[in-house]
Amino acid sequence: MASDLGITPRAENYAEWYNDLVKRAGLADNSVVRGCMVIKPHGYAIWELMRDALDGMFKATGHQNAYFPLLIPKSFLSREAEHVDGFAKECAVVTHHRLMDSPEGVIVDPDAKLEEELIIRPTSETIIWHSYKTWIQSYRDLPLLINQWANVMRWELRPRLFLRTAEFLWQEGHTAHATYDEAEEEALTILEVYTRFAEDWMAVPIVAGVKSDGEKFAGADHTYTIEAMTQDLRAIQAGTSHHLAQNFAKAFDVTFQSAEGKEEHVYATSWGVSTRLIGTLLMVHSDDKGLVCPPRLAPVQVAIVPIGRKDDFVRVCEVADRLAAGLTESRWHGLPLRVKVDKREKESPGFKFNDWELKGACVRVEIGPRDLEAGQCVVVRRDEGEKKTAPLEELTDVVHAELSAMQAALFDRALAMREANTHRVDTWDEFKAAFAGEGGGGFVLAHWDGTRETEQRINEETKATIRCIPRVPLAAGDVEPGACVLTGHPSERRVVFAKAY
Numbered sequence: 001m002a003s004d005l006g007i008t009p010r011a012e013n014y015a016e017w018y019n020d021l022v023k024r025a026g027l028a029d030n031s032v033v034r035g036c037m038v039i040k041p042h043g044y045a046i047w048e049l050m051r052d053a054l055d056g057m058f059k060a061t062g063h064q065n066a067y068f069p070l071l072i073p074k075s076f077l078s079r080e081a082e083h084v085d086g087f088a089k090e091c092a093v094v095t096h097h098r099l100m101d102s103p104e105g106v107i108v109d110p111d112a113k114l115e116e117e118l119i120i121r122p123t124s125e126t127i128i129w130h131s132y133k134t135w136i137q138s139y140r141d142l143p144l145l146i147n148q149w150a151n152v153m154r155w156e157l158r159p160r161l162f163l164r165t166a167e168f169l170w171q172e173g174h175t176a177h178a179t180y181d182e183a184e185e186e187a188l189t190i191l192e193v194y195t196r197f198a199e200d201w202m203a204v205p206i207v208a209g210v211k212s213d214g215e216k217f218a219g220a221d222h223t224y225t226i227e228a229m230t231q232d233l234r235a236i237q238a239g240t241s242h243h244l245a246q247n248f249a250k251a252f253d254v255t256f257q258s259a260e261g262k263e264e265h266v267y268a269t270s271w272g273v274s275t276r277l278i279g280t281l282l283m284v285h286s287d288d289k290g291l292v293c294p295p296r297l298a299p300v301q302v303a304i305v306p307i308g309r310k311d312d313f314v315r316v317c318e319v320a321d322r323l324a325a326g327l328t329e330s331r332w333h334g335l336p337l338r339v340k341v342d343k344r345e346k347e348s349p350g351f352k353f354n355d356w357e358l359k360g361a362c363v364r365v366e367i368g369p370r371d372l373e374a375g376q377c378v379v380v381r382r383d384e385g386e387k388k389t390a391p392l393e394e395l396t397d398v399v400h401a402e403l404s405a406m407q408a409a410l411f412d413r414a415l416a417m418r419e420a421n422t423h424r425v426d427t428w429d430e431f432k433a434a435f436a437g438e439g440g441g442g443f444v445l446a447h448w449d450g451t452r453e454t455e456q457r458i459n460e461e462t463k464a465t466i467r468c469i470p471r472v473p474l475a476a477g478d479v480e481p482g483a484c485v486l487t488g489h490p491s492e493r494r495v496v497f498a499k500a501y
Contacts (some may be wrong), residue, residue, distance in 0.1 A: 003288060004384055005024060005286060005289065005290065005358055006020060006287075007020040007021055007024055007289075007358075008216065009288050009412050010093065010231065010287070010288055012240060014231070015158065015160075015304035017288070018160070018279075018282065018283065019160070019161070020361065021286055021290060021291065022043075022162065022288065022345065023161075024358060025042065025290050025291040025358055025359055025360065025398075026040050026041075026043070026283075026359065027039070027042055027043030027046075027161075027162075027291070027447045028043045028162060029161075030159075030228040031477075032163065032169075032337060033166075033167075034159070034166075035156045035157075035159040035165055035166030035167075036165055036166050037159075037161050037162070037165050037167075037168075038165045038429070039169075039255075039275070041113040042299055045273055046278055046281070046298075046299060049264055049296075049298075049299070050197075050201070050277055050278070050297060051149065052140055053197060053209075053296075053297075054197055054273070054429045055149070055171075056294075057193050058171075058173070058193070058194070059454070061145075061190075061375065062255075063145040063146065063147045063173060064145065064147070064150065065146075065147050065149065066122050066146050066147075066148055067129065067148055067149075067150065068127050068148055068150075069121075069127055070121055070150075071094060071118040071120065071129045072115050072118060072119045072120065072121055072124075072126055072258060073119075074093070074117045074119055074378045075116060075119060076119075076126035076130060077091075077119060077128060078128055078249040079126065079251040080218065080219050080247060080248055082218050083111050083126070083199070083218050083219035083246075083247075085092070085218060085219070086368075087122045087123065087154070087212045089155075090119040090122050090154040090155050091119050091120070091122055091155065092119070092153045092155075092166075093117050093120075094114065094117065095113060095114060095117050095355070096109060096110075096112045096113050096114060096116040097112045098111075100112075100114035107347060120152075121150070121152050122153060122154045122182060122218050123150065123152060123154065123272075123376075124150070124153055124172055124174065124269075125219065125244075125248055125270055126248075126251075128146070128148075128171065129174075129249070129252040129254055129268075130252055132176055132252070132266075133252050133254045135254060135334070136176055136256050136266060138253055138257050139178050139256055139257065139258050139259050142176055142178045142256060143176060143177045143182060143186070144175060144176040144353070145170070145173075145175050146173065146174050147173040148172050148173075148174070148177065149170075149437065150169075150170065150171075150429075151167055151168065151169050151170075152167070152168060152172075152274075152322070152360045153166060154166065154168075155170060157372040160227065160279075162275055162276060162278045162500050163274075163277070163279040164281035164501070165275075168274050168275045169273055169274060169275045169278070170272050170274035171273060171466050172270060172271070172272040173270060173271045174268070174269070174270050174369075175268065175269045176206065176266040176267070177268070178256065178258065178264075179267060180245065180267050180268065180432055182207070182267065183243055183244075183245070183269050184243055186269045186271045187242065187243040187271070188224070188226055188241075190241040190248065190269070190271040190439055191224045191226070191241045191471075192236070192419055194208075194241065194273060195208050195226055197467075198226055198228065199238070201294065201296045201297055201317060201409075201410065202277065202284075202294055202474070203284075203285065203294035203407055203410040203414065204228045204280060204282070204414060205228070205229075205411060205415040206226040206227060206228050207226070207227045207228050207443070207467070207468060207470050207473050207474065207496055208224065208225070208227075208468070208470070208472070209224070209225060209227075209468030209469045209471050209496070210222055210223065210225070210468060210469050210471065211223040211225050211240075211466075211469075212448075212452075212469065212495070214452045214455045214456070214466070215465060215466060215467075216242070217242045217270075219239060219244060220242040220247075221245035222243050222411065223241070223242045223243075223246070224241040224243075224471075225237055225238055225240045225241075225467070225468050226238045226239045226240075226449065227467045227468055227496065228280055228499075229284075229417065229418045229421065229442070229443060230269055230280070230283035230284055230449075230501070231283060231284065231417065232283070232441065233421050233439075233440075233441030233442045234498060234499050234500055234501055235467045235488070235496075235498035235499070235500040236274065236276070236279070236280050236283065237467070237500065237501075238277060239272070239273040239277075240271060240272065241271035242269060242270045242271060243267075243269055244268040244269060244270060245268070246265040246267055246268070247367075248267040248268050249266045249267070249268055250265050253265075254266050258368070259298065264395075267335050276451060276466060279501075280296065281293065281294070281420065283501075285410055285414065286360075286415050288305065289354075289357045290357055290358030290359065290360060290382055291358065291359055291360030292410070293360040293362065293384060294407055294411075295332075295362045295403040295404075295405060295406055295407050296333060298338065298339060298360055298361070299360075299363050300338055300339070300340050300356070300359065300360070300398055301338045301361070301363065301399075302324075302337055302338070302340070302361065302362070302363045302364075302365060303339075303340050303352075303356040303361035303363070303364050303365070303405060304323060304339065304340070304341045304364075304365040304369070305322055305352045305356070305364060305365065305366050305367070306319075306320045306341065306342070306343065306367055307349050307366060307367065308369050310370050312368075313345070315369070315372070316367055317341070317343055317371060318369060318371060319367065319392075320341045320343075320365075320367060320469050321443075323342060323365070323377075323395055324339045324341050327339045327395070327396055328398060330396050332400050332403055334374075335405050338400070340361070342356070349366070351364075352378075357382060359484055360382065361382055362381065362382050362403055362419065363379060363380070363382070364380040364382070364408075365380075365395070365399075366378040366387075368382070369423075369426070374453070375391060375393070376391050376392060377389070377395060378390075378404065379394075379395075379398055379399070381402050381405070381406055382406070383409060383410060396432070398423055411482075418443065421441070422442060422443040422444075422445065422474065423434065423442060423443070423444050423445070424444075424445045424446070424477075424478075424494065425444055425445075425446050425485065426446070426447070426482070426483075426485065428485055428486055429487065430485075431446055431458075431462065431497075432461070432462060434495075435462045435464050440499075441444070441498065441499050443467070443496050443497070443498050444496070444497045444498065445478055445485050445494040445496055445497075446462065446494055446495070446497055447482040447483055447485050447491035447493070447494055447495075448491055449484035449487050449490065449491055450487065450491070453485050454489075455483060457486060458485075458486055460496070463499050464497045464498060464499055465495065465497065465498070465499075465500055466495050466497055467496045467498050467500060468495070468496050469495045469496075470495075470496060473493075474496075478494040479493045480493065482494070
């Protein structure tokens with residue numbers, strides 16, 4: 001049953017809790033177009049903060065932004081066979097270019113059929129590599145490091161706001177290199193960027209590694225991933241970086257003249273994160289009171305709630321405005337603090353407190369007439385809920401300290417949750433038991449014989465998939481050889497299994 005806040009408790013129904021949270025916190029709504037979402041200002045503010053931070057990280061590593069068409073000729077997707085197989089069932093297709101009136105209303109003009117159908121981009125490798133063919137002539141044109149911020153469409157049958165929607169926002173990087181090793185270095189550079197963003201900005205601990213062949217990106221030589229654990233003990237893929245080798249360069253005949261005068265195909269990477277990061281953040285940190293947002297990505301870091309009646313309220317608001325100005329002018333992690341003064345007169349202080357908890361304000365500052373007389377205010381951190389007093393002249397320093405402590409605490413709490421729910425098993429019975437029932441889950445490290453057949457059988461029987469083969473072992477013994485948990489065949493090391501979103 002939903003609480004007074006309209007949010008179903010996590011322990012009662014985690015899926016309903018998530019849906020309630022997204023809507024009650026004012027983050028997004030379902031669209032009239034099935035599978036699509038309307039991102040509301042509060043939710044979009046989180047995406048803007050994510051976008052700006054990542055964009056700076058990309059540019060710091062030498063990348064530039066560009067933009068490519070939304071519509072892709074159908075024939076382009078046929079050039080890389082594995083790629084089209086991977087996306088064929090998710091594609092939305094444009095077949096006509098005009099509407100017309102009729103007695104029944106607006107209809108598609110049958111005479112406006114396109115000579116070639118156009119695909120609304122599910123991803124942009126094909127249209128981008130068509131351009132790269134004219135951009136790249138010589139080794140002097142390499143490396144080509146391009147990123148695009150855009151929307152994409154993948155027809156989703158079981159949508160969930162932010163996690164899986166037919167249309168979503170993302171960035172997609174597409175790079176070209178002279179050698180395999182240079183492309184590998186690029187793929188790993190982006191994996192490190194994603195790791196730092198997830199852990200330093202989102203306060204989400206991740207496991208970084210390589211996907212199995214059965215889980216890699218369609219058309220890739222290999223795929224790197226970052227995987228997070230949600231509070232319901234499932235994995236969520238938070239970002240991927242793909243080494244494409246020469247697959248797309250050969251499909252679109254993108255060659256360059258090497259320094260030795262030889263004509264060679266370039267090597268490629270592609271990589272991306274999406275608005276799914278917002279869903280990841282919510283599922284890792286939030287609680288039954290609403291949104292819990294790491295301070296570096298919170299739309300409102302400080303909410304000041306003036307308390308009082310009539311003339312007292314006016315006087316308290318004046319002081320609150322001065323405090324807000326001082327906080328906004330200060331810098332935390334190099335950026336101005338994001339501060340709101342809540343002057344709504346028709347709402348009670350208790351309503352405002354609950355409302356800012358619901359919306360994820362990191363620090364709430366309460367101030368009334370008696371506080372002014374005492375030269376102090378009350379400070380409440382969102383993840384603690386404990387009231388503390390702070391001198392007004394020290395408020396900026398106190399807020400900075402609380403924000404830093406909250407950012408660290410959220411990461412530590414999520415890491416402790418992950419470690420408490422990471423298990424190593426050696427028998428098939430133990431493996432099945434780890435994923436049995438609705439409560440089964442977490443990260444299970446087990447041996448696997450390396451075959452797609454075994455991977456598929458494990459998934460069919462337990463719904464668990466191989467999330468990644470960690471680049472850095474979670475424990476020293478994880479890289480020792482053993483026997484496959486299902487077949488008993490030799491295994492080089494343990495891999496991470498989980499049920500996943």
